[in-house]
Amino acid sequence: MTEIGIVAVGGYNEMGKNMTGVRIDNDIIVLDMGLRLDRVQIHEDLEVDEMHSMDLIKLGAIPDDTVMKEVGGKVKAIVCAHGHLDHIGAIPKLAHRYNAPIVATPYTAELVKHEISDERKFRVKNEIIPVKTGGTYDVTPDIQVEFIRMQHSIVDAAFAAIHTTEGVILYASDFKLDRTPTIGEAPDFQRLRKLGKEGVKAMVTESTNSGNSGKTPSEQIAKDLVRDVLLGTEETEGGVIITTFSSHVSRINAIIQAAEEMERIPVLLGRSMERYMSIAEKLDLIKFPDNLEIHGNRNAVDKAFKRIINDGKEKYLPIVTGHQGEPNAILTRVANGETHYNIESGDKVVFSANTIPNPMTIANRYALETKLKMRGARLYDNVHVSGHAGREDHWELLRMISPEQVIPSHGNIEMHANYVEMAEDAGYVFGDTVHIMRNGEEMII
Numbered sequence: 386m387t388e389i390g391i392v393a394v395g396g397y398n399e400m401g402k403n404m405t406g407v408r409i410d411n412d413i414i415v416l417d418m419g420l421r422l423d424r425v426q427i428h429e430d431l432e433v434d435e436m437h438s439m440d441l442i443k444l445g446a447i448p449d450d451t452v453m454k455e456v457g458g459k460v461k462a463i464v465c466a467h468g469h470l471d472h473i474g475a476i477p478k479l480a481h482r483y484n485a486p487i488v489a490t491p492y493t494a495e496l497v498k499h500e501i502s503d504e505r506k507f508r509v510k511n512e513i514i515p516v517k518t519g520g521t522y523d524v525t526p527d528i529q530v531e532f533i534r535m536q537h538s539i540v541d542a543a544f545a546a547i548h549t550t551e552g553v554i555l556y557a558s559d560f561k562l563d564r565t566p567t568i569g570e571a572p573d574f575q576r577l578r579k580l581g582k583e584g585v586k587a588m589v590t591e592s593t594n595s596g597n598s599g600k601t602p603s604e605q606i607a608k609d610l611v612r613d614v615l616l617g618t619e620e621t622e623g624g625v626i627i628t629t630f631s632s633h634v635s636r637i638n639a640i641i642q643a644a645e646e647m648e649r650i651p652v653l654l655g656r657s658m659e660r661y662m663s664i665a666e667k668l669d670l671i672k673f674p675d676n677l678e679i680h681g682n683r684n685a686v687d688k689a690f691k692r693i694i695n696d697g698k699e700k701y702l703p704i705v706t707g708h709q710g711e712p713n714a715i716l717t718r719v720a721n722g723e724t725h726y727n728i729e730s731g732d733k734v735v736f737s738a739n740t741i742p743n744p745m746t747i748a749n750r751y752a753l754e755t756k757l758k759m760r761g762a763r764l765y766d767n768v769h770v771s772g773h774a775g776r777e778d779h780w781e782l783l784r785m786i787s788p789e790q791v792i793p794s795h796g797n798i799e800m801h802a803n804y805v806e807m808a809e810d811a812g813y814v815f816g817d818t819v820h821i822m823r824n825g826e827e828m829i830i
């Protein structure tokens with residue numbers, strides 16, 4: 386009889402640093418190796434690229450994978466289902482400890498390569514294997530990993546189904562059930578229903594927004610919001626600047642399309658904007674208009690701003706980093722008067738993002754907005770829809786998959802409790818078929 390264990394390594398006590406192990410007898414599949422960004426940002430001068438894993442573990446910035454030593458078995462593959470930093474950001478610090486390939490969807494695999502190339506402390510030599518959604522990877526003769534097409538706030542997101550002789554373990558994090566996505570196709574509902582019919586032994590899923598009532602609106606809604614807001618700013622002439630998540634390729638694409646309608650030149654500014662968007666273009670996920678500009682490093686950004694001011698602000702739409710008020714991000718530098726782009730009375734600043742609800746980002750955003758207002762900017766807040774499933778999306782997925790056991794991850798205990806309540810409504814029993822796990826635990830299923 387094969388024994389299957391779920392190992393909660395990181396992301397079960399908090400938002401961020403996600404890492405889960407699935408042990409099938411002595412073979413282990415690691416799902417995600419993420420970074421917890423707020424634990425890095427709280428120290429002003431951390432050079433993460435040069436830091437040792439153990440120091441980052443002590444800070445709570447990366448998963449404490451020392452638990453893996455206590456779990457019997459050997460890691461055979463590291464699987465990443467999407468490219469957000471809270472899922473891949475710890476790979477440069479942890480992956481070299483395992484003699485195992487990194488398996489990811491093509492866009493995610495490219496991002497992993499870039500993360501590794503930034504690393505200055507460790508030599509990470511794990512093979513990186515891109516697998517398209519709909520495809521599988523043979524981990525051992527008895528274990529396959531299948532990527533199933535999903536939608537999320539980054540392109541090329543997937544669920545990972547681990548096929549074993551004892552049945553399927555489904556890793557369902559992160560996701561939204563978006564039937565009208567603006568890039569890529571809707572989730573592969575047909576495949577998910579089939580998996581559900583065949584029988585899923587356990588599902589590990591995100592709990593993040595399981596406390597939010599209803600269903601998360603489609604990205605198409607965000608696209609319409611962005612267009613309406615941006616075109617509406619054109620009633621008076623002046624500067625318009627917009628900020629969003631640099632990894633949100635669909636959103637940035639919607640902004641670029643609105644810029645075309647406004648007859649403004651879209652200018653992507655910031656290192657992370659350059660990274661996420663140029664990889665998306667390289668992989669043919671998006672097509673840039675001919676007049677689009679991208680400037681990554683600080684010198685190029687400063688030069689671009691100088692030229693924009695000389696040519697006339699009203700001809701350009703800068704798309705910038707800094708929606709959370711991060712120190713050193715471009716919008717923060719603009720608000721501080723550190724660039725040539727001086728905000729004048731009546732200039733518009735659009736936030737195509739929510740405020741991440743931790744005290745530090747709330748404070749940063751407050752400072753940023755106050756500085757912008759003091760210069761006379763008009764602000765448009767929360768031109769955004771979430772990339773995470775709401776409570777009724779969770780209900781739908783749970784009923785569709787009907788796993789024997791379900792374990793919420795990707796959240797704090799309050800989020801897990803919200804998930805458990807929803808699961809109880811669907812007939813699951815706390816402690817019997819729906820479980821709350823804490824970092825460092827293994828559960829045998």
Ligand SMILES: [Zn+2]
Nearest residue numbers: 467469537559
């Ligand atoms: Zn994510």
